[in-house]
Amino acid sequence: MIQAYVNIFIIFSLMFLGYFLSFKQWFSNRSADVFSKILLNLSLPFSMFLNITANFNKSEFLSLFSGMIIPLVSMTITYLTSLAYRSLMNVEQTRRGTFTTMFTCSNTIFIGLPINLAVFGEKAVPYVLLYYIVNTSIFWTIGIYEIAKDNSQLHETTMTFHPLVALKKIFSPALIGFMIGLAWMFTGVKVPSFLQQFGNYLAELTTPLSMFTIGIMVYFNGIKNLKLNRDIVGVLLGRYLLSPLIVWLLGFIFPVSSLMLAVFMVQSAMPVQNSVPILARAYKADQEFAASSLGYSVLIYLLYIPLLLKIIYAL
Incomplete structure (x- = not known):
């Protein structure tokens, strides 16, 4: 467990290095766009x-999809809870959809x-992808619609939404790479050494x-510009308390391997999606609220993840 904490510290050191190099003007906002495209x-x-071709065979892979029910059910429950929460706590009308999307969807990639790589190793990657498929599907359909509704001129924002856009986001290059790896695995043909390297x-x-x-992103959003309010606290409760709790409880109803459940819990308790502030700006929603929620969720995560792992290891 100590090694897992060390690995996490190393990973967040990279984040702080990215922040510092932005401060030193080595990186710009454009750098984040370039890195995102490469990634x-x-x-x-x-x-x-490479992960699916190296670590799995046909029978092992087919056993994975029985566990997809957990992220699907857990995110549905979380979404419905967010609708109830925003009504009970009187979340502002201009940010309700953005609130729901951040409350429900996590930063899975x-x-x-x-x-997950740092904590569980390469064996966790397929489980990461299973949660990613469900999370991304919900984010680019229900999530983007909720954000669009925050604009009072709903008829204008809905015109910019098209199912093909959501489908393109769901079938991302990462998922396509996974599907190609899956097809290759079923053939039983070894990956050529050149392609492997x-x-x-x-x-x-x-x-x-x-x-x-x-x-x-944290640097250019500006730590000084982060404004904590009751609605952001609600987002953090959804991300870091409710989401992993629901996944854990569903583990009693839908039995899966301990590693799969642990990965799902970690995936469910991730910071806010990077894309939310960008989408909030595009749909004329509350961009400041979205950016502050993202910033706080990332900064708090460094303190939160050791606690979550300690709970997971104790279960």
Whole structure:
């Protein structure tokens, strides 16, 4: 367990390095965009491809999908709870959809994947992807619709939403890389050494680029500009208390392996999605609320994750 904490500290050190290098003007907002493109379109697809071809066979993989019911049910319950919470706590009308999206959906790739790799190793990656599929599907359908509703001129914002856009986000390069790896695994053909080595170099960029991107975003959002309020506290309760609690309880109803349940709990208790402030700005929702929620969720996570892991190891 101590080694897991050390690994997490190393990962967050990369985030702080990204923050510091932004302060030193080595990185700009444009750097975060470039890193994100490299991560999402190159390093993650190769990471998914190589992991599934190296660590699983047909029978092992087919046993995975029985566990997808847990993230699906847990996120549905969390979403419904967010609707009740925002009504009871009188969340402002101009941020209710953004609140619900942040309350329900987590950062499963930029922070989720590096953390799970650090704590559980390569065997956790398929479980990470299962949660990612459900999380991303909900985020780019229900989530984006909720954010759009925060604009009082709803008829204008809904016109910009198209199912093909959501479908493109769901079937991301990372998921496509996973699907290609899956098809390759079923053939039983060994991955050529050249492709293996080339892919490994790109896959190894995943963690540093992810954490650099988070560090850059935190810096340019500005720590001094973060404003804590009751609604942000509600988002944090959804992210760090309710979501993992629901996953844990569902583990009694839908039996899965201890590793799968642990990964799902960690994935469910991730900071706010990076894309929310960008989408809030695009749909003329409450961008300041979204940016502050993202900033606080990332900063608090460094203190929160050791506590969560201690609870998981004790279960």
